[in-house]
Amino acid sequence: MANKARPIEGCDCTVIHEVIVNLVREKMPQEETLYDLAELFKVFGDSTRIKILWALDEAEMCVCDIAVLLNMTQSAISHQLRVLRQSNLVKNRREGKVVYYSLDDEHVRQIFNQGLIHVNEEK
Amino acid sequence: MANKARPIEGCDCTVIHEVIVNLVREKMPQEETLYDLAELFKVFGDSTRIKILWALDEAEMCVCDIAVLLNMTQSAISHQLRVLRQSNLVKNRREGKVVYYSLDDEHVRQIFNQGLIHVNEEK
DNA sequence: TGAACAGTTGAACAAGCGTTCATATATATT
DNA sequence: AATATATATGAACGCTTGTTCAACTGTTCA
Numbered sequence: 001m002a003n004k005a006r007p008i009e010g011c012d013c014t015v016i017h018e019v020i021v022n023l024v025r026e027k028m029p030q031e032e033t034l035y036d037l038a039e040l041f042k043v044f045g046d047s048t049r050i051k052i053l054w055a056l057d058e059a060e061m062c063v064c065d066i067a068v069l070l071n072m073t074q075s076a077i078s079h080q081l082r083v084l085r086q087s088n089l090v091k092n093r094r095e096g097k098v099v100y101y102s103l104d105d106e107h108v109r110q111i112f113n114q115g116l117i118h119v120n121e122e123k
Numbered sequence: 124m125a126n127k128a129r130p131i132e133g134c135d136c137t138v139i140h141e142v143i144v145n146l147v148r149e150k151m152p153q154e155e156t157l158y159d160l161a162e163l164f165k166v167f168g169d170s171t172r173i174k175i176l177w178a179l180d181e182a183e184m185c186v187c188d189i190a191v192l193l194n195m196t197q198s199a200i201s202h203q204l205r206v207l208r209q210s211n212l213v214k215n216r217r218e219g220k221v222v223y224y225s226l227d228d229e230h231v232r233q234i235f236n237q238g239l240i241h242v243n244e245e246k
Numbered sequence: 247t248g249a250a251c252a253g254t255t256g257a258a259c260a261a262g263c264g265t266t267c268a269t270a271t272a273t274a275t276t
Numbered sequence: 277a278a279t280a281t282a283t284a285t286g287a288a289c290g291c292t293t294g295t296t297c298a299a300c301t302g303t304t305c306a
Contacts, residue, residue: 011187011191011197011251011252012250012252013188013221017185020184021184021188021192023182024178024181024182024184027181028174028178028181028192029177034173034177035170036242037167037170037235037238038168038169038170038172039168040238040241040242041168041238042165042168042169043168044160044164044168045161045162045165046263046264047160049161050164054151054152055147055151058146058147058151059146059147062136062137062282062283063283063284064134064136064281064282064283065136065140065143068134068137069144069151073265073267074134074282074284075266075268075284075285076264076266077283078283079264079265079285080264081283082284094272094273094283096273096282097273097281097282098136098281098282099282099283105241107240110237111237111238111241114230114234115160115163115234116156116160117230118163118228119156119159119163121228122211135282136281171294185253186252187251196296197252198254198295198297199294199295201252201255202254202255202295203294204253204254205254205255217302217303219252219303220250220252220303221252221253221303222252222254248305249305249306250303250304251303251304253300253301254299254301254302255298255299255300255301256298256299256300257296257297257299258295258296258297259294259295259296259297260294261292261293262292262293262294263291263292264290264291265289266288267286268286268288269284269285269286269287270286271282271285272281273280273281274281275278275281276278276279
């Protein structure tokens with residue numbers, strides 16, 4: 001159900017803006033949706049995970065490969081891969097002792113590219 | 124300058140994957156670029172800031188308006204607006220006592236929309 | 247000038263997060 | 277069965293972060 005307009009009890013200035021505030025309130029997506037969105041971006045908000053995703057966008061790799069590539073411990077990489085797995089951003093397949101990881105989402109690249117545009121504009 | 128291929132000293136399996144690892148290494152963007160990208164997503168990784176950005180995408184609003192809209196203290200909103208300002212995501216203008224904030228980046232909506240696609244796919 | 251209002255800022259606190267270390271699991275090899 | 281390799285996991289540790297509280301700045305109006 002849509003959010004209903006309701007009496008404002010804030011600053012004086014907001015009383016004047018009542019119409020606008022209520023209009024924005026109606027247009028806002030569901031609380032839960034915005035929360036999920038923040039959770040997704042939180043996952044992107046770590047350079048180790050960004051690097052992992054970027055690497056996996058180039059090629060399927062095993063945990064050990066990624067650790068060498070990023071010059072980090074295998075444990076640290078494994079922990080981060082779990083986060084990425086739980087966010088449905090990567091998938092894995094086992095081949096003997098080796099577990100290969102790959103991207104599980106084709107939007108990642110587009111999201112990153114949009115982000116890069118902003119980053120590069122700041123110069 | 125591009126990253127150079129270098130001898131692998133990791134797990135046995137990575138020695139086998141040496142060619143791939145070095146290929147990915149060459150294709151990775153600069154360390155600093157990936158760091159900046161993570162910093163940007165870190166800003167998006169908080170539901171309060173997501174809500175503020177979403178609201179400002181609908182209409183220019185003053186600090187007090189946002190506080191009422193999100194049912195939070197004005198101080199908390201002001202702190203978050205500072206973060207958004209420092210990331211060049213919002214701008215402000217003063218009109219008497221009131222400071223109005225608005226979006227300062229047209230990519231935000233596109234980044235959010237891409238994120239929403241992922242979020243909605245998980246169902 | 248002084249009171250009221252809108253917003254900002256710094257310190258403090260709890261909660262969350264990323265890495266490390268030690269250990270556990272799973273598979274392959276001998 | 278015992279060993280080695282590849283990965284996963286839990287606890288612990290320091291660091292970061294979001295909110296609150298109190299104090300401060302800046303503007304308007306009487």
